[in-house]
Amino acid sequence: MKALKEIKSQFVPLPMENIDTDQIIPARFLKSTTRDGFGKNLFRDWRYNNNDETNPKPDFALNQSQYKGEILVAGKNFGCGSSREHAAWALQDYGFNAVVSSFFADIFKNNALNNGVLPVTVSDAFLQEIFEQNNTCLLTINVEAQTIKINTTGSTAHFDINLYKKTCLLNGFDDIDFLISRKELIAEFEKKN
Amino acid sequence: MGKTLFDKIWDNHVVETIDNGPSVLYIDRHFIHEVTSPQAFKGIEERGVELFRPKQTIATADHNVPTLNQHLPIKDELSRMQVEQLINNCAKHGVELYGLGHPYQGIVHVIGPELGITQPGMTIVCGDSHTSTHGAFGAIAFGIGTSEVEMVFASQSVLQTKPKTMRINIEGALQKGVVAKDIILYIIAKISASGATGYFVEYAGSTIRSLSMEARMTICNMSIEMGARGGMIAPDDTCFDYIKGRAFAPKGEAWNDAINQWTQLYSDADAIFDAEINIDANAIEPMITYGTNPGLGIAINGFIPVVETIVDEGERNNIIKALKYMGLESGASLLGMPVQHIFIGSCTNSRIEDLREVAALVKGKKKNSAVQVMIVPGSQQVAKQVNAEGLDLIFAEAGFQIRQAGCSACLGMNEDKIPNGEYCISTSNRNFEGRQGAGARTLLASPLTAAAAAITGVVTDIRSLI
Numbered sequence: 001m002k003a004l005k006e007i008k009s010q011f012v013p014l015p016m017e018n019i020d021t022d023q024i025i026p027a028r029f030l031k032s033t034t035r036d037g038f039g040k041n042l043f044r045d046w047r048y049n050n051n052d053e054t055n056p057k058p059d060f061a062l063n064q065s066q067y068k069g070e071i072l073v074a075g076k077n078f079g080c081g082s083s084r085e086h087a088a089w090a091l092q093d094y095g096f097n098a099v100v101s102s103f104f105a106d107i108f109k110n111n112a113l114n115n116g117v118l119p120v121t122v123s124d125a126f127l128q129e130i131f132e133q134n135n136t137c138l139l140t141i142n143v144e145a146q147t148i149k150i151n152t153t154g155s156t157a158h159f160d161i162n163l164y165k166k167t168c169l170l171n172g173f174d175d176i177d178f179l180i181s182r183k184e185l186i187a188e189f190e191k192k193n
Numbered sequence: 194m195g196k197t198l199f200d201k202i203w204d205n206h207v208v209e210t211i212d213n214g215p216s217v218l219y220i221d222r223h224f225i226h227e228v229t230s231p232q233a234f235k236g237i238e239e240r241g242v243e244l245f246r247p248k249q250t251i252a253t254a255d256h257n258v259p260t261l262n263q264h265l266p267i268k269d270e271l272s273r274m275q276v277e278q279l280i281n282n283c284a285k286h287g288v289e290l291y292g293l294g295h296p297y298q299g300i301v302h303v304i305g306p307e308l309g310i311t312q313p314g315m316t317i318v319c320g321d322s323h324t325s326t327h328g329a330f331g332a333i334a335f336g337i338g339t340s341e342v343e344m345v346f347a348s349q350s351v352l353q354t355k356p357k358t359m360r361i362n363i364e365g366a367l368q369k370g371v372v373a374k375d376i377i378l379y380i381i382a383k384i385s386a387s388g389a390t391g392y393f394v395e396y397a398g399s400t401i402r403s404l405s406m407e408a409r410m411t412i413c414n415m416s417i418e419m420g421a422r423g424g425m426i427a428p429d430d431t432c433f434d435y436i437k438g439r440a441f442a443p444k445g446e447a448w449n450d451a452i453n454q455w456t457q458l459y460s461d462a463d464a465i466f467d468a469e470i471n472i473d474a475n476a477i478e479p480m481i482t483y484g485t486n487p488g489l490g491i492a493i494n495g496f497i498p499v500v501e502t503i504v505d506e507g508e509r510n511n512i513i514k515a516l517k518y519m520g521l522e523s524g525a526s527l528l529g530m531p532v533q534h535i536f537i538g539s540c541t542n543s544r545i546e547d548l549r550e551v552a553a554l555v556k557g558k559k560k561n562s563a564v565q566v567m568i569v570p571g572s573q574q575v576a577k578q579v580n581a582e583g584l585d586l587i588f589a590e591a592g593f594q595i596r597q598a599g600c601s602a603c604l605g606m607n608e609d610k611i612p613n614g615e616y617c618i619s620t621s622n623r624n625f626e627g628r629q630g631a632g633a634r635t636l637l638a639s640p641l642t643a644a645a646a647a648i649t650g651v652v653t654d655i656r657s658l659i
């Protein structure tokens with residue numbers, strides 16, 4: 001996993017609630033046995049008419065050239081539904097390194113963090129404030145300080161992240177490395193129980 | 194202060210807690226399937242580590258398998274490769290596989306319990322959000338992502354932050370025609386699709402105690418649909434009777450030891466939950482969903498909300514969008530609306546008891562000619578039981594199509610899909626846009642409500658048929 005310290009970027013707005021993982025990456029694209037290439041099917045059925053890549057839906061944000069950047073900003077309860085980690089892979093493969101929302105589903109949040117995609121939880125009011133900015137506005141997310149700033153207005157919010165996960169992100173470590181380092185302790189635990 | 198059921202099992206499985214961070218939680222049973230495991234196998238191979246405890250992982254093929262002609266090679270190339278990769282990975286890493294053609298094959302959350310692999314007091318994970326099903330046995334069971342599958346492969350543990358606990362008490366007798374699926378759809382409609390996010394839920398109360406294990410599994414299965422990390426029910430005699438004698442259940446002396454331990458698994462009287470909700474069972478009617486998340490449900494004889502009266506703007510926009518996708522009107526009743534498909538299956542409602550209920554209702558009747566009805570048993574064992582009890586004859590006579598075990602039309606991944614724009618009353622657990630196929634319109638309901646619509650061809654109040 002690569003280290004993630006600061007993201008300064010424009011954002012793509014998706015002001016819809018309850019965006020579920022079946023929308024982020026529909027089940028029919030889960031047949032791959034690798035982690036790569038899911039970005040082209042991100043939000044597939046919202047992006048294209050009749051599943052046709054030559055026929056994009058013009059009113060969908062990902063198809064509007066004024067919206068770009070590494071940050072997706074979405075309505076509350078983002079990532080609900082299936083546990084498919086393919087949702088996090090698709091977001092990352094497409095180029096998103098952070099998702100901002102006022103509420104994330106639990107499994108998605110874990111999956112995102114395990115892949116170095118940062119879920120940033122802000123208040124409903126702050127989320128609204130971001131949605132009100134125009135497309136040229138930059139957001140700055142600072143992992144160390146746990147802050148997100150709307151650069152045009154200077155308005156800043158704090159976000160929560162547990163210390164362990166933060167250390168992992170800043171250093172590019174992952175949980176699997178950590179657990180492998182704990183195998184002896186785990187084996188001892190097995191003996192006792 | 195007393196402990197909750199959740200706390201007792203959690204505390205028994207914590208290897209280590211990181212300061213200001215998650216805990217290393219030991220995992221007793223790990224189920225895997227073809228869709229969310231290949232990248233995890235590849236991951237440990239790339240790291241050069243072996244599976245730490247391969248005997249505690251059990252594999253099956255369910256999501257991506259055809260439900261007709263399972264003895265033939267899978268036609269879709271990508272699906273076939275995924276299933277073949279599971280076979281290779283399991284062989285290479287010493288994991289027991291109940292794949293296509295094996296008498297134990299089936300939907301992962303159906304086979305664990307029916308084989309007696311799922312037991313009280315365990316921690317159970319699977320790369321599938323409906324792992325919460327196993328909580329019906331008084332286990333901590335939850336869905337994980339592929340990175341976490343890799344963690345279990347590498348260390349038989351996952352890193353987890355302890356969730357908050359919620360208890361949902363359901364008291365009283367159920368009305369005629371109301372079954373477990375209605376209870377859970379009612380709860381989700383009441384607290385919303387995100388109402389339990391961050392919590393682990395324990396279902397309790399006299400109504401729950403009176404339910405069969407199959408019914409309890411239906412309820413725990415859909416815990417994730419209100420955002421909960423998982424759902425669980427304290428084990429009791431109903432649970433022990435269900436497990437006794439199953440293939441992997443403890444036997445002889447081990448059985449007595451197990452019972453001694455299992456009977457300790459309940460929330461102490463003075464245990465405190467972070468949240469508590471009380472439900473009057475008598476107020477629950479047969480339920481159906483009208484929208485594109487499982488929280489958008491109403492009593493079958495109720496009305497879709499009038500959108501103008503919804504105060505919260507986000508929720509209003511949500512429902513407007515859902516109704517547009519579903520082709521339904523604000524304020525309307527669903528009763529009498531024609532549907533084109535009935536799907537009876539999925540890890541929510543494909544166990545023998547579900548199929549018995551359906552058979553009892555349709556016996557001697559024929560399906561409406563305008564609907565197609567698909568019955569998909571949850572496992573080979575359920576299919577065998579269906580035939581042993583002669584339910585297959587009842588279904589055949591009614592004009593229902595019986596298929597082979599798998600996830601089938603629960604998710605638009607394998608060959609079984611609902612066509613664009615058509616309506617399906619489904620006993621599965623998700624009505625998301627496109628879940629049953631691009632453009633498919635899903636109405637979630639109980640097996641009884643689905644069977645009633647199979648006979649009439651329209652959305653029907655089951656109470657009018659019994």
Ligand code: SF4
Nearest residue numbers: 323539540600603604
């Ligand atoms: S039946 Fe549906 S919900 Fe259950 S495991 Fe299969 S795809 Fe998931």
